[in-house]
Amino acid sequence: MIDDDSYDPLAGAGLDTLAIRTGHVRTAEGEHCEPLFLTSSYVFADSAEAAARFSGEQPGNVYSRYTNPTVRIFEERIAALEGAEQAVATSSGMAAILSTCIALLQVGDHIVCSRSVFGTTTVLLDKYLSRFGIKTTFVSLTDLDEWQQAICAETKILFLETPSNPLCDVADLSALAALAQSNEALLVVDNCLCTPALQQPLKLGADLVIHSATKYIDGQGRCMGGVVAGRSELVEEVLSFIRSAGPTMSPFNAWVFLKGLETLRLRMDAHSASALELAQWLQQQPQVEQVFYTGLTDHPGHAIAAKQQRAFGGVLSFRVKGGREQAWQVIDGTQMLSLTANLGDAKTTIVHPATTTHGRLTDEQKAETGITENLIRIAVGLEDIKDIKADLLRGLSAI
Numbered sequence: 001m002i003d004d005d006s007y008d009p010l011a012g013a014g015l016d017t018l019a020i021r022t023g024h025v026r027t028a029e030g031e032h033c034e035p036l037f038l039t040s041s042y043v044f045a046d047s048a049e050a051a052a053r054f055s056g057e058q059p060g061n062v063y064s065r066y067t068n069p070t071v072r073i074f075e076e077r078i079a080a081l082e083g084a085e086q087a088v089a090t091s092s093g094m095a096a097i098l099s100t101c102i103a104l105l106q107v108g109d110h111i112v113c114s115r116s117v118f119g120t121t122t123v124l125l126d127k128y129l130s131r132f133g134i135k136t137t138f139v140s141l142t143d144l145d146e147w148q149q150a151i152c153a154e155t156k157i158l159f160l161e162t163p164s165n166p167l168c169d170v171a172d173l174s175a176l177a178a179l180a181q182s183n184e185a186l187l188v189v190d191n192c193l194c195t196p197a198l199q200q201p202l203k204l205g206a207d208l209v210i211h212s213a214t215k216y217i218d219g220q221g222r223c224m225g226g227v228v229a230g231r232s233e234l235v236e237e238v239l240s241f242i243r244s245a246g247p248t249m250s251p252f253n254a255w256v257f258l259k260g261l262e263t264l265r266l267r268m269d270a271h272s273a274s275a276l277e278l279a280q281w282l283q284q285q286p287q288v289e290q291v292f293y294t295g296l297t298d299h300p301g302h303a304i305a306a307k308q309q310r311a312f313g314g315v316l317s318f319r320v321k322g323g324r325e326q327a328w329q330v331i332d333g334t335q336m337l338s339l340t341a342n343l344g345d346a347k348t349t350i351v352h353p354a355t356t357t358h359g360r361l362t363d364e365q366k367a368e369t370g371i372t373e374n375l376i377r378i379a380v381g382l383e384d385i386k387d388i389k390a391d392l393l394r395g396l397s398a399i
């Protein structure tokens with residue numbers, strides 16, 4: 001044992017170690033697994049302590065809308081993995097996006113957002129934030145000139161996901177970070193598809209990272225949650241809003257996510273390896289017209305993805321020869337893959353974006369973002385790759 005209180009065994013630790021050990025200080029019970037604190041409130045020793053806790057003079061728990069020890073471990077772990085000063089957990093990925101916008105923006109402010117973000121993000125910005133005087137201009141994820149032209153004096157946030165879902169377009173994070181900085185705007189990156197195991201946007205100059213923990217951080221499709229990570233001065237603003245508005249993470253969900261994080265890097269590598277193999281296999285199938293996956297060397301985003309990501313992730317899409325009818329035949333011809341819009345699960349999922357996840361888009365918006373009727377998205381899970389291929393072959397043979 002090193003007898004030195006200042007010794008930090010996690011200083012300089014690798015990603016897996018941080019994902020497994022950050023933030024848990026064992027209680028007097030000596031528990032090995034992180035404890036689950038299912039309590040809404042906390043008891044004070046006397047009135048003076050209660051007063052000191054409420055005033056903030058004394059650190060400590062007051063109420064689980066403000067702090068919860070299990071949620072705090074999750075927040076510290078995400079901050080460590082993203083290389084952030086601080087993180088704050090939320091009840092869902094959408095709650096993380098909403099809380100960030102409300103906390104950091106006011107009436108008259110402007111957002112520039114990639115056109116190929118999660119569908120509900122588009123609805124939130126376009127339909128709801130606009131009602132409160134916060135306008136959004138949507139631009140092509142990959143066209144730096146379009147980002148530049150959309151920026152105006154009121155622009156406070158540049159928002160994007162990379163790679164995009166389902167077409168796997170890739171944005172150059174360093175270039176966008178420089179653009180944000182020179183315009184005194186914040187670069188906010190939804191890092192849900194990569195997770196910090198594959199991509200750390202803060203290290204490339206982003207100001208905030210957002211996750212839907214519901215996806216790969218859980219990894220087994222059980223719980224809803226989200227998180228915002230970055231510099232303390234920004235995260236504190238978001239935290240303050242969350243404490244006032246209430247979209248806090250459930251301690252039970254935080255505990256499930258902690259278990260998910262322990263295997264995050266292993267899972268992301270396995271998802272990525274299987275997705276690459278499946279993408280290459282799909283390219284050889286006669287019923288397939290085009291495959292979209294950043295791991296393929298002929299994908300337009302491949303070079304940037306190879307530079308800023310550790311691996312290419314688990315989501316891919318492909319166009320079958322034909323239209324909606326053929327795409328539906330392929331999907332309905334599979335028997336093992338799960339027909340669901342979720343992703344980031346051990347179970348492989350398959351979906352028809354044009355009539356589900358992107359069904360709300362107008363025909364014009366679909367054309368603009370490449371969501372054609374013959375497009376199928378797959379979020380490759382952790383089953384044996386030979387079985388995933390065999391099931392897809394059943395689907396392809398149905399055409």
Ligand SMILES: *Cc1c(COP(=O)(O)O)cnc(C)c1O
Nearest residue numbers: 092093094118190192212214225
């Ligand atoms: C699912 C998802 C969200 C929303 O997260 P919820 O946890 O469902 O609220 C946001 N961004 C991306 C990229 C997602 O995939």
